[in-house]
Amino acid sequence: MTVTQDRAKERAVALRERAAKAAVARRNRWARRSLILPAMIYTILVTQIPFVITIWYSLQSWNLLRPGTRHFVGLSNYGAVFSQTGFRTAVVNTVGFTASAVLFSLAIGLVLAILLDQKFRGRAVVRTLLISPFLIMPVAGALLWKTTMFHPVFGIVNFVLKPFGVGTLDWASRFPMPTVITVAVWQWTPFMMIILLSGLQSQSTDILEAARVDGAGNWQIFRHLTLPHLRTYMELCVLLGSIFIVQTFDSIFIITQGGPGQATTNLPYFLYLQAFRRFEIGQAAALAIVTTIGTIIIATIALRVLSNLFKGEELEPR
Amino acid sequence: MSTVAERAPARAAQRTRGPDRFRVGRLLVPTLAWIAAIGFFFPVLWMFLTGFKQEADAFTSPPKLFFAPTMEQYRQIFSRDFAPFLINSATATVVSTLVVLLLAIPCAYGLAIKPVEKWRDVLFFFISTRFLPVVGAIVPIYVIARDAKLLDTVTALILLYTAMNMPIAVWMLRSFFMEVPTAIMEAARIDGATLRQELVRIVLPLVAPGIAATALICVIFAWNEFFFAVNLTSSRAATVPVFLVGFITSEGLFWARLSAAATMASLPVLLAGWIAQKQLVRGLTMGAVK
Numbered sequence: 001m002t003v004t005q006d007r008a009k010e011r012a013v014a015l016r017e018r019a020a021k022a023a024v025a026r027r028n029r030w031a032r033r034s035l036i037l038p039a040m041i042y043t044i045l046v047t048q049i050p051f052v053i054t055i056w057y058s059l060q061s062w063n064l065l066r067p068g069t070r071h072f073v074g075l076s077n078y079g080a081v082f083s084q085t086g087f088r089t090a091v092v093n094t095v096g097f098t099a100s101a102v103l104f105s106l107a108i109g110l111v112l113a114i115l116l117d118q119k120f121r122g123r124a125v126v127r128t129l130l131i132s133p134f135l136i137m138p139v140a141g142a143l144l145w146k147t148t149m150f151h152p153v154f155g156i157v158n159f160v161l162k163p164f165g166v167g168t169l170d171w172a173s174r175f176p177m178p179t180v181i182t183v184a185v186w187q188w189t190p191f192m193m194i195i196l197l198s199g200l201q202s203q204s205t206d207i208l209e210a211a212r213v214d215g216a217g218n219w220q221i222f223r224h225l226t227l228p229h230l231r232t233y234m235e236l237c238v239l240l241g242s243i244f245i246v247q248t249f250d251s252i253f254i255i256t257q258g259g260p261g262q263a264t265t266n267l268p269y270f271l272y273l274q275a276f277r278r279f280e281i282g283q284a285a286a287l288a289i290v291t292t293i294g295t296i297i298i299a300t301i302a303l304r305v306l307s308n309l310f311k312g313e314e315l316e317p318r
Numbered sequence: 319m320s321t322v323a324e325r326a327p328a329r330a331a332q333r334t335r336g337p338d339r340f341r342v343g344r345l346l347v348p349t350l351a352w353i354a355a356i357g358f359f360f361p362v363l364w365m366f367l368t369g370f371k372q373e374a375d376a377f378t379s380p381p382k383l384f385f386a387p388t389m390e391q392y393r394q395i396f397s398r399d400f401a402p403f404l405i406n407s408a409t410a411t412v413v414s415t416l417v418v419l420l421l422a423i424p425c426a427y428g429l430a431i432k433p434v435e436k437w438r439d440v441l442f443f444f445i446s447t448r449f450l451p452v453v454g455a456i457v458p459i460y461v462i463a464r465d466a467k468l469l470d471t472v473t474a475l476i477l478l479y480t481a482m483n484m485p486i487a488v489w490m491l492r493s494f495f496m497e498v499p500t501a502i503m504e505a506a507r508i509d510g511a512t513l514r515q516e517l518v519r520i521v522l523p524l525v526a527p528g529i530a531a532t533a534l535i536c537v538i539f540a541w542n543e544f545f546f547a548v549n550l551t552s553s554r555a556a557t558v559p560v561f562l563v564g565f566i567t568s569e570g571l572f573w574a575r576l577s578a579a580a581t582m583a584s585l586p587v588l589l590a591g592w593i594a595q596k597q598l599v600r601g602l603t604m605g606a607v608k
Contacts, residue, residue, distance in 0.1 A: 028513075031512070031513045031514075032428045032431065032513070033428070035424040035425060035427055035428030035513070035517075036424070036425045036428040036429060036440060038421050038424070038425070039421040039422055039424070039425035039444075039484060039488060040425065040440065040443070040444075042421055042480070042481065042484065043443075043444060043447055043481055043484050043485070046477060046478065046480070046481035047447040047450065047455065047481050048447070050455035050458040050459050050462070051450065051454060051455050051458075053458035053461075053462075054454060054455060054457055054458050057457060057458060057461075111354075112351075112354055115347055115350055115351040115354065116351065118347045118351075120344075120347055120348040120351065121348060122348070122352070123351070125355075126351045126352060126354075126355040127595070128592055128595065129355040129356070129358065129359040130354065130355050130358050130359070131591065131592075131595055131598065132358070132359055132362050132588060132591075132592075133358055133359075133361070133362065134591070135538065135584070135587050135588045135590075135591035135592075136362055136365075136580075136584045136587075136588065137541070137542045137558070137559060137562075137580070137583045137584045137587065138542055138544065138559075139542075139544050139559040139562050139563060139583075140365070140559075140562055140579075140580035140583050140584050141361070141584075143562060143563075143576060143580060144361055144364070144365050144576075144577070144580055145361065147573055147576065148361070148364055148365070148368060148376075148573055148577070149361055149364075153379055154376075154377050154378065154379055154381070154573075156360075156361075156364065156381055159379065159380055159381055186358065186361070189358070190358070191602060194595075194598060194599045194602070195599055195602070195603060195607055197599075198599045198607045198608065199607070202608075233607065236603060236606065236607065240602070240603065243449050246451065247451050247452065247453070249453075249544070249545050250544045250545070250559075253544075253548075253563075254563065267451075267453070268451065268453045268545075271453045271456075272453070272549070275456065275457050275460070275549075276460075276549055281457055281461065284457050285457045285458075288451075288453055288454045288455070288456070288457055289454070291451055291453055291454060292450055292451055292454035295449065295450060295451050295454070296449075296450070298449075299446060299449035299450070303442055303445065303446065303449070307438075307442065
């Protein structure tokens with residue numbers, strides 16, 4: 001056998017091996033894709049397609065109560081949305097409601113998380129009791145607050161406040177916004193609390209010990225070690241909290257019906273009125289698009305934070 | 319640490335006050351924690367108690383803490399056809415959760431064994447769908463459901479709840495899969511196992527607790543869902559939250575009966591959440607916080 005023949009043979013073998021390897025890799029890639037694709041296709045079909053259709057609907061004048069009048073109107077629905085005073089009120093209400101509910105529940109959640117981070121008797125029970133408002137069906141929670149808690153005559157709130165000179169105050173109509181915010185804070189504080197508690201418990205005890213040995217006081221440790229450590233967790237709380245609380249519908253539907261007047265009408269409730277009370281499909285769709293764009297702006301920031309949390313993850317093949 | 323060390327002058331004062339503050343703190347923390355816990359839990363407790371009252375005992379000023387308990391309200395609720403609502407809720411919740419797991423387990427696994435090209439994009443695609451407001455899609459969903467004759471059917475709710483929980487399930491499951499040591503999977507692969515065998519025989523048993531936790535989170539969200547239920551169902555497919563709302567508008571204020579119904583409605587998720595509380599945080603933060 002000549003040397004050249006040998007070389008050719010070797011090359012052929014190498015080529016065949018490479019081809020085989022590539023085939024295996026390709027098969028593996030497809031095996032993996034076939035694991036991922038069903039879930040992805042399903043999600044695209046159910047969540048993305050309706051959204052695209054919403055855009056199409058938003059360009060039409062279309063009321064379900066007047067069949068046959070559907071026609072293309074371009075961007076005029078958007079003009080109508082922005083010129084409605086109801087829309088502007090709803091935006092202001094949504095921002096006010098979301099911001100206060102998020103900040104109050106974050107602050108209270110932080111205090112509770114710090115308490116639960118200490119060791120004391122019955123800690124597990126306290127923790128279990130504290131997460132309960134988040135687990136109660138929101139509709140049930142809202143109904144209970146509306147009736148047994150906030151009722152002007154028979155409600156617990158006025159009973160408790162009686163020594164402070166509060167008579168038969170009708171909270172839902174006199175202070176509608178604080179009322180729905182209170183219910184939201186009650187519901188979302190546990191959410192903030194458990195995230196922050198995880199944050200506190202993930203703190204390295206070595207560093208805390210070292211600081212204590214160096215003579216740092218509780219406040220100093222909290223201010224200079226714990227708070228910076230908690231920053232990421234607080235960001236996560238604020239962003240996830242905002243995304244969920246912006247969409248609040250149940251409690252407003254039940255406690256105030258968006259009123260009195262428009263006092264507690266937020267965007268989801270406003271859209272509900274447009275779509276399912278007046279059946280203005282075109283305008284409701286335009287409103288939905290505007291709301292979604294607003295949310296996307298918040299969500300983009302949220303995703304950036306999440307992706308920072310995941311940056312530490314290794315990219316090695318498994 | 320330097321920031322702490324810089325505060326040296328404050329140290330001496332701190333140390334003398336130290337033990338005293340420590341003792342106060344020992345009592346302060348549990349007291350505050352218990353007060354907060356009772357405060358936050360009180361509406362839930364009150365709901366539970368009121369459900370066992372006669373209506374006359376529910377409407378009193380001052381509110382009655384002690385009363386002769388009765389099962390009357392629970393009897394009333396069931397004689398009022400609560401069962402169909404319960405069945406609808408249970409069907410929508412259980413079936414959607416099963417479908418979610420069926421689709422999300424392979425997906426999360428595929429994303430956990432890297433590299434799939436652009437795995438990060440896929441992950442963030444999923445989560446972005448959860449961040450879009452449901453109101454953004456409700457209009458066409460309503461119209462499509464109407465045209466497909468799916469209005470007022472549990473099927474429509476199952477389809478939507480599946481999509482609603484998919485991103486959370488994928489993220490959460492992936493975070494559990496990531497914890498399976500690579501060596502175990504490699505050993506399986508060397509023994510000639512295919513991806514599917516590797517997943518079913520080796521990995522799934524290891525992450526069973528994680529799958530249970532994910533299922534619980536899906537159950538919680540599906541069971542409590544109201545927006546789709548109220549807009550897409552009316553009588554045949556209406557779920558428990560819709561029952562609760564119909565209750566108050568049609569019958570005025572029957573607090574005891576309402577409380578009994580609310581207790582029944584909340585109990586499954588309350589128990590599920592208490593059992594899964596260690597895993598709750600992971601589900602709520604899409605697996606980002608453990």
